[in-house]
Amino acid sequence: MSSVELSVVIPMFNEEEALPALAERLRPVLDGTGETYEVVAVDDGSMDGTVGQLTRLRADWPQLRVVRLRRNSGHQAALTAGLHHSRGRYTASLDADLQDPPEKIPEMLALARTRHLDIVYGVRGNRSSDTGFKRRTAGAYYWLMRRVVGSHVSAQAGDFRLLSRDALDALRALPDQPQVYRLLMPWFGFPSGEITYRRDPRVAGRTKYPLRKMVLLAVDSVIGFSVAPLRLAIWLGVLAFGICLGMLAYTLAVYAAGDTTRGWTSLIIAVLFVGSVQLICLGVVGEYIGRIYTATQRRPTYYVADDTGAAAAPGAAVTSGPARACPADHAGDVGSGTPTCADQTPRLSSGLIRRTDPRPRSG
Numbered sequence: 134m135s136s137v138e139l140s141v142v143i144p145m146f147n148e149e150e151a152l153p154a155l156a157e158r159l160r161p162v163l164d165g166t167g168e169t170y171e172v173v174a175v176d177d178g179s180m181d182g183t184v185g186q187l188t189r190l191r192a193d194w195p196q197l198r199v200v201r202l203r204r205n206s207g208h209q210a211a212l213t214a215g216l217h218h219s220r221g222r223y224t225a226s227l228d229a230d231l232q233d234p235p236e237k238i239p240e241m242l243a244l245a246r247t248r249h250l251d252i253v254y255g256v257r258g259n260r261s262s263d264t265g266f267k268r269r270t271a272g273a274y275y276w277l278m279r280r281v282v283g284s285h286v287s288a289q290a291g292d293f294r295l296l297s298r299d300a301l302d303a304l305r306a307l308p309d310q311p312q313v314y315r316l317l318m319p320w321f322g323f324p325s326g327e328i329t330y331r332r333d334p335r336v337a338g339r340t341k342y343p344l345r346k347m348v349l350l351a352v353d354s355v356i357g358f359s360v361a362p363l364r365l366a367i368w369l370g371v372l373a374f375g376i377c378l379g380m381l382a383y384t385l386a387v388y389a390a391g392d393t394t395r396g397w398t399s400l401i402i403a404v405l406f407v408g409s410v411q412l413i414c415l416g417v418v419g420e421y422i423g424r425i426y427t428a429t430q431r432r433p434t435y436y437v438a439d440d441t442g443a444a445a446a447p448g449a450a451v452t453s454g455p456a457r458a459c460p461a462d463h464a465g466d467v468g469s470g471t472p473t474c475a476d477q478t479p480r481l482s483s484g485l486i487r488r489t490d491p492r493p494r495s496g
Contacts, residue, residue, distance in 0.1 A: 138168040138241060139222030141235075144211035145187075146177040148229040152186040159227075159235045160194060166239050171442065172197045178205030193442065198442035202435050209312060210434040212292060218440060219400040225295045226314075231336040233293035237328055241295040244326050251300040251323035255293035258329035270347060277351070278316060291315055299323070313353055327442060352420075363421065366414040373410040377403060460490035 141163065163170045174197060176184050184201060191197045202211060202220055212226060223245060225238050233255055241253040271378070292314060296304070300323050307317075319325070355362060380403045 136169060137171050137221040138223065139166065139170040140173055140219035140224040141170065141238065142173045142175065142212065142215030142219055142224060142226045143229050144175045144177055144184055144208055144215060145179060145229045147179045147181045147183060149182040149186050151192065151196055151229050151231065152183065154336045155229050156190050157230060158231065162235050162238060170196055171220060172305065173215045173219050174199050175211045177211035200437060202440045203438040206435045212314065213312060214435045214437065216301060222298050223295055224301055226292050228292065232333050234330055234333065237330050240328055244328060245295055245297065246327055249324065250326045251297040252325040253295040254320055254325060254327045256327045256329045257332045270387045289446060294318065362417045366417045368409045369413060373407050376406060
């Protein structure tokens with residue numbers, strides 16, 4: 134059993150300005166719990182002074198652990214890296230902008246223990262600090278997800294949540310591919326609960342989720358968890374076929390009336406409509422095929438450049454010995470954070486860190 138009771142995973146990208154306020158609020162909360170804990174700060178290829186700030190904070194905060202990715206892999210990939218590398222019996226995920234209050238973490242932990250829950254969601258009960266546009270688009274997103282994916286999706290629950298070790302183990306057993314956790318975690322069906330909170334304004338810096346990323350998140354959510362777009366393409370085809378039948382009836386009627394010079398406009402409209410529907414259907418099918426192709430490539434979602442807590446991480450030590458091929462059924466474990474074969478040679482993949490053996494090589 135892990136000696137760490139609570140892990141707090143924080144994905145970060147260019148959060149230099151927010152880090153002092155984050156440490157000032159988070160550390161007293163975690164110290165006050167009386168639990169053994171770690172803070173897993175995942176630097177997602179920041180281009181400002183985020184890494185330097187984290188290094189300075191680690192000087193007098195031994196529980197702070199920095200996992201640095203080799204490049205910017207995206208928020209969900211950075212969150213995946215943190216979850217894969219966390220060691221606690223319970224793991225909370227939190228954004229660095231302090232819009233989700235860290236003071237709620239002890240409440241989430243107490244709720245999980247008293248009610249024997251594997252997941253505790255942080256639900257935004259008050260979003261008055263957000264702009265009207267943000268509130269409307271977020272409301273539209275959750276409305277769409279609950280109707281397309283299912284009513285089991287928690288309304289207004291983002292990436293502020295607490296997971297048990299059982300839930301994390303189930304998460305790590307999944308194939309290594311981009312995940313949308315706000316839809317994936319309810320899909321597991323673990324016993325879960327909710328705590329509500331008021332969403333605060335961003336403490337510093339700029340939002341990392343502009344409109345473009347919000348749209349991409351919605352697309353990933355729909356296509357990754359539902360075949361509704363394919364069914365929509367079918368219904369569009371049925372609609373186009375019906376309109377074409379109507380146009381055929383209209384054309385025959387005009388022909389019977391002897392007025393054969395008319396109809397050019399209707400013909401062009403019909404051709405454009407059918408062509409547009411075909412392109413939409415091809416685009417939807419192509420999106421699914423593209424994701425299948427990406428999954429077959431089995432590329433890891435992230436690469437770890439450095440982990441300050443790697444020496445103490447389970448499975449971090451690389452054993453020596455002759456190399457051998459892993460069984461085929463272990464092929465999907467890339468990015469899980471632990472070696473899949475006990476005597477495999479060191480390799481660089483997501484969740485694994487290349488180390489140099491200090492012993493001199495013979496020969």
